[in-house]
Amino acid sequence: MRLALIGAGRIGKVHADSICAHPQIELAAVVDACAQNAEVLARKYSSVVRRVDDVFADAEIDAVLIASSTSTHIDYLERAAAAGKAVLCEKPIALDLAASERSAQTIADSGVHCALAFNRRHDPQYGALKQALASGRIGNLEVLSFTSRDPAPPPADYLAGSGGIFRDMMIHDFDMARWLLDEPIATLHATGSCLVDPAIAEVGDVDTAVVVMTTVSGRLCTISVSRRACFGYDQRIEAFGSGGMLQAENETDTRLKIIGTQGQLEEPPKWFFLERYAEAYRGELDDFYRSWKEGRVPRATIDDGVEALRLADAAQRSLEEECVIRFA
Amino acid sequence: MRLALIGAGRIGKVHADSICAHPQIELAAVVDACAQNAEVLARKYSSVVRRVDDVFADAEIDAVLIASSTSTHIDYLERAAAAGKAVLCEKPIALDLAASERSAQTIADSGVHCALAFNRRHDPQYGALKQALASGRIGNLEVLSFTSRDPAPPPADYLAGSGGIFRDMMIHDFDMARWLLDEPIATLHATGSCLVDPAIAEVGDVDTAVVVMTTVSGRLCTISVSRRACFGYDQRIEAFGSGGMLQAENETDTRLKIIGTQGQLEEPPKWFFLERYAEAYRGELDDFYRSWKEGRVPRATIDDGVEALRLADAAQRSLEEECVIRFA
Amino acid sequence: MRLALIGAGRIGKVHADSICAHPQIELAAVVDACAQNAEVLARKYSSVVRRVDDVFADAEIDAVLIASSTSTHIDYLERAAAAGKAVLCEKPIALDLAASERSAQTIADSGVHCALAFNRRHDPQYGALKQALASGRIGNLEVLSFTSRDPAPPPADYLAGSGGIFRDMMIHDFDMARWLLDEPIATLHATGSCLVDPAIAEVGDVDTAVVVMTTVSGRLCTISVSRRACFGYDQRIEAFGSGGMLQAENETDTRLKIIGTQGQLEEPPKWFFLERYAEAYRGELDDFYRSWKEGRVPRATIDDGVEALRLADAAQRSLEEECVIRFA
Amino acid sequence: MRLALIGAGRIGKVHADSICAHPQIELAAVVDACAQNAEVLARKYSSVVRRVDDVFADAEIDAVLIASSTSTHIDYLERAAAAGKAVLCEKPIALDLAASERSAQTIADSGVHCALAFNRRHDPQYGALKQALASGRIGNLEVLSFTSRDPAPPPADYLAGSGGIFRDMMIHDFDMARWLLDEPIATLHATGSCLVDPAIAEVGDVDTAVVVMTTVSGRLCTISVSRRACFGYDQRIEAFGSGGMLQAENETDTRLKIIGTQGQLEEPPKWFFLERYAEAYRGELDDFYRSWKEGRVPRATIDDGVEALRLADAAQRSLEEECVIRFA
Known part of the structure; x- marks a missing residue:
C-alpha cells in the first residue's frame, strides 16, 4: 500500500x-x-x-x-x-x-475504504478485555467504568478550539464504551467542574467530568475524566458482571519495585498516549491495511466516529441544561 | 460502662x-x-x-x-x-x-450521649485514607469514587421493607462521602437498573445504581453499588486530587499467591461485612465508650444519620423523577 | 485449663x-x-x-x-x-x-502433654500454604525458599548469649522447612557474613546468612536471613513445584495505595513479630489447649525443637568448617 | 554498519x-x-x-x-x-x-571490536535495577538473589552437548551477578538435583540447582535455577541492602486482572526469552553498534564471557566434589 x-x-x-x-x-x-x-x-x-x-x-x-x-x-x-x-x-x-x-x-x-483512528480499540490490554467479555468470563456485563485522565491540560489556545472536554477528550471513552457495551445507549447524564485551571472555565469548558449512561438493556456505564493527573496517563477500564470482574490497569515501563521505609513502590503509570498506546498505533495501522487488503470492515469506522460525537454532543447539552438526555 | x-x-x-x-x-x-x-x-x-x-x-x-x-x-x-x-x-x-x-x-x-453505628468510619484502612487526605498527600481532593457491592442480595421479604437500595445500602457510602468530602453537597443525580433479580424490580427497587454528586466547591463524587458480586464484598474507595491518588483496595484473608499455567492468583476479597469490617466494629464500640468517657462528640453522630438519609431520599427522588436534585 | x-x-x-x-x-x-x-x-x-x-x-x-x-x-x-x-x-x-x-x-x-512454641506453624498464611502443598496445587514440591529478616539486630549483650544467628533466629526457618518439606534433610551448607554491625563479628557471629539444604528425595531448600531490614519484618516463603508456585508474601496493615509522581506506593511490611504473628500466637495457644483437651499431638512438639536445633548446630559447624554437612 | x-x-x-x-x-x-x-x-x-x-x-x-x-x-x-x-x-x-x-x-x-551477547544486561528492567543500585537507593548491597527458570527443558540430544546446567543456563545469571555485584567473587558453592526428568540425570546433569557465592567484601549472592516452570519463564532478581530492597519481577503481556470466585487473577509471566527479552535483544544490538561507532567498550565483553564461564566451571566442580570453591 x-x-x-x-x-x-x-x-x-x-x-x-x-x-x-x-x-x-x-x-x-x-x-x-x-x-x-x-x-x-x-x-x-x-x-x-x-x-x-x-x-x-x-x-x-x-x-x-x-x-x-x-x-x-x-x-x-x-x-x-x-x-x-x-x-x-x-x-x-x-x-x-x-x-x-x-x-x-x-x-x-x-x-x-475508510477507517477512523480510534487507537484504543487496538490496545492489546483492551483487546484482551473485549475477548474476555465476549467469551463470558464475567457472565452478563452489568456495569462498565472508565477512568481517563491526561497528565496535563493542553495549552489554553488549543482548548478554545477543542470543542470542549467531551468532544476533544471523552470522545475516546464514548467510543470504547460503545465498542465494549455493544448495544445502544438509552440515556446519558453529565456532570462537570473546573478544578484544574480557571483558564479552562474562562473558555466555557470544564476540566473534570463524569458521565453516566444506561443501555437499552439497563447496563450502567460511567466515565470519569480529568485534564490533569500529576502521576501520568490514568487509563483504566473496569467491567463488572454477574460472574466476575475485569480490570484493565495502568501500565508501567517495568515491573521493578523498591521497598523502603516509606513502603513498597511500583513505577508510576506510563506518562502519556505516545508511551501508553505505542502498540495500539501500530495495531491501528495494521488493521487499516489488512481490512483494506481483505475488503472487510475496519475495527473502527467513520460511523463509529459519528456515533461517538453524538454522545459527546449529548454530554455537552446535558451539562449545560442539567438534564438527562434520552436517546430514541 | x-x-x-x-x-x-x-x-x-x-x-x-x-x-x-x-x-x-x-x-x-x-x-x-x-x-x-x-x-x-x-x-x-x-x-x-x-x-x-x-x-x-x-x-x-x-x-x-x-x-x-x-x-x-x-x-x-x-x-x-x-x-x-x-x-x-x-x-x-x-x-x-x-x-x-x-x-x-x-x-x-x-x-x-448518642453515636450512630456507621461502622466504616472506624475501619483502619479508611482511617488511613482520611488521614492521608487531611495531611495533603494528594493535594486538593477533586474526585472521590466509591465502589460498594454486596456478595448477594438479601431475601425478598427483607427487601420489601428495606426502604430501597439508597436508604438500605448506599446510606453507608453517603455517610463515607460526607465524612471524606467534609463540605456540603450541592447536587445529586441517581441512575439505577434491575439486573440481578427481577424480584427486586417487583418490589419497586433497583439492584444496581450509580449516584453522582457535586460539592459546593465543585468536587465530584461517584458511588457505584450492586446487590451482588459473586467474588465477595467489593468495598473500594478512590480519592483523586491535584497531587496524586489514594486507593483503598479490597482486603483478603492472607497474601498467599498461587502461580500456575492460568496466571498469578491472589485470594478473593473478604466475603462480607462481618469479615471485612471486624476491626471496624471493635473500633466503633471503643469510640462510643471513649467519647462518652471523655465527654466529646463521637465520630458519627445522630445528625450524620439524618444527613445520610437526606442524601438517600434525594437519590430515590432523582431516580424516580429522572432529575438532578439541587441542595440549598 | x-x-x-x-x-x-x-x-x-x-x-x-x-x-x-x-x-x-x-x-x-x-x-x-x-x-x-x-x-x-x-x-x-x-x-x-x-x-x-x-x-x-x-x-x-x-x-x-x-x-x-x-x-x-x-x-x-x-x-x-x-x-x-x-x-x-x-x-x-x-x-x-x-x-x-x-x-x-x-x-x-x-x-x-508438651508443645513447643514455634509460632509460625500457626500463622494463617503459612497454614494456607501448607494446605495448598498438601492438596497438590503445585504438584511435586521441588524448591522451597525462605526469606527471613528482622527489622533490626538485638542489643549487643543479648547477641553474646544468643547461641548465634542459626540457633537464635534461623531456628524458626529450620522448623518451618521441616514442617513444609515433610521429609528428612540429607545435606546442609551454610554461608555467612557480617555486614550489618561489626559488633556482631566481635562476638563471633554473622548477621547475614544463607543455608542450602537437600532432602533425601533431592528437593532443594534455601534460607536467607539478615538481622536488619530497614523496611520491617521480611517474612516470605516460596514453594516451587512441578505444577506451579506458591508465594507467601509480606503482610501490611492495610491495602491503601498512594499514587504520586514517584510511583505507586503500598504500605511497608508489618514491623516485627508482634504485629506480623499476632494471630499465630493466638492459634498456637489454642492448639496447645485443644491438643491437650483432645489428647492428640500438638502441631509442634519438643522433638521438633530438638530437630530444628540439630539443623542449627549443623549450620554453625558448616559455617565454621566451610564444609557440607551430611545427615545419616 | x-x-x-x-x-x-x-x-x-x-x-x-x-x-x-x-x-x-x-x-x-x-x-x-x-x-x-x-x-x-x-x-x-x-x-x-x-x-x-x-x-x-x-x-x-x-x-x-x-x-x-x-x-x-x-x-x-x-x-x-x-x-x-x-x-x-x-x-x-x-x-x-x-x-x-x-x-x-x-x-x-x-x-x-568485540561484544558478547549477554542479552539480559540490556533488559530495561534490569537496567533500572542497576541504576537504582548505583544511585544508592538501597544503601549498601548485602544480598543479591536470582531466580531463573526456563518453561521447559531442552530436548535430550541438546542436553548431552550443552555443557551442563551451569555452563548452558546459569551462565546468564553468573554474568548478571558479576555485572550487578561489581566486585570479585570470593567463594562459590553449588547444590543440585535431578527432579524434572530422569533423562537429564542419565547424561550426568542436574535440572534444579542452587549456587551461593560470596564477594570479597562479604556480600552474599544466591542463584536458583530450574529447567522447568510450568507457568512460563521465571526471571526475577532481588537486591537487598542496608537501606531497602529492589525486586525485578516477572513481566506479563498486559495488566488485565480477572476477579472471580477463585480469586484475583493476573496473567502468567511471559512464556520464554523471545517474549521476555525482546527489547533486550534490540538493546544489545544497538549497544554493539553504538560502542563500535563511538570506539568505546561494549556493555558485555568477551572477557565477561570468560569470567562467567569460570564461575560455571567452578559450580560444576563444586557440585561434583561437594566442596566450596575459593577464588584467589
Missing part, C-alpha cells in the same frame, strides 16, 4: 513511525501546510514532500492518512472519496455532528 | 462480641423481642436476659446499644433520651427523614 | 494477651524472677503473682507456659514433667543439643 | 529481526551450514546467502554476528580477529575455559 501522510505534526510523527515499521506499507508522500514540518518528516523517513492536490491526483497513491488539524478533516475525507483513495482519518471527524454525518454519507456513497 | 444490648439478631451478635472483648464495657443485659434469641446470646456471653422496660428503668445501666429492627429505633432512642442513657444506635435511624430529624432533635434536647 | 505463665518479659506479655482472650484458659498465676515484672502483668490481666515452687506444687494448676530466659527452660521442663503439668515451652529448648535431647526424653518418659 | 549474520537458527532469527529494525545496520549477508535455513532467512529479510569464507574476505562487511552452534564460535572469533571485522558473539564463547581464554586473548591482540 502506497500511503500519503497528510499532517506532519505530533500525531503525524506517530503515524510515520508506524508506517515505516510496517512491512507492507510505503510512506509515499508527506503533506503539511507548513513546508518545513513536512520536510523534516520526509527526510527522517526517506519519503518526499508533496502538495495535497498532487497526492489526490496521483493514481499511484492507494491511501491517505489524515492527521492534519480537525477543521480540515471533512475536506480531505471528501477529496479522498472523490479520488477513490482508501482513508484512515484521525478523530474527531469534525466538531460539528451534522457535518460529520454528511461526511460519513459521502464516504458511504463513494465506497472508498 | 454497663451496657444493655437491645437486639440479639445477626448484627446484635457482632456487637456482643465487641462488647465482651472490650476491657471497660460490661454486657449488663440482653433484650430481644424473641426470648430465645436473647437467651442464647446472654448465655454465650455470660449476661442476663431482661425486658426493655426494666433496662431503661435500671439506674445501674449506663448505656444501650440499639441493634433491633429499624422500625423500633426511634422509640428506643426516645426512651434512652428520657432515661438519660448513653446510646449507640444502628443505622438507619429510620426510613422516614422527618421522623429521624425529630428524633435527632429529641436527643439533642435531652443532652444524652 | 488453669495455666501459670512463667516469664513476664516481652514474649510473656504476648502470651498473657492470648491467654486472657482465650475463652477456655484461665491465667491462674504469673511467675517471674523479677517480682515487679510479675506484679505488673498480674495486675493488668487480673491474675496473681506466685513463686515457681508453689506453681509446680499446686494441684489446681493444669499447665505451665515457659516464657522465661532460655537458660531456665530445661529446668522448668523437667519440673513440669515431674509435676505432671502440661507444658507449652518457648523456643529454643536450650542452646545445647545434647541437653535438649535429654529433656525431650524426660518429657517423653513422663507422658506429660 | 554492514553486518553478516552467521547462523540462521532460532537465535539467528531473533537477531535478524533486530538487525532489520535497526536504522543504521544493514543485514548484508546470511551464512548457515544449512543452505535452506540461510535461504529462508535471507529471503524474509531481503538479504543474500553467502559462504562464510566470502564474508570474511569481503572488505565491504564491517561486522559479523556469530549465532551458529557453540562449537564453531572460537573458529569464527579468530577469523573475525584476523579479518578485522567487528564481532558480536553469542554466549557461551565455548564450553572449554582455556580455549575461551585463548580466544579472548586473540581478540584483544587483534584490537577488533
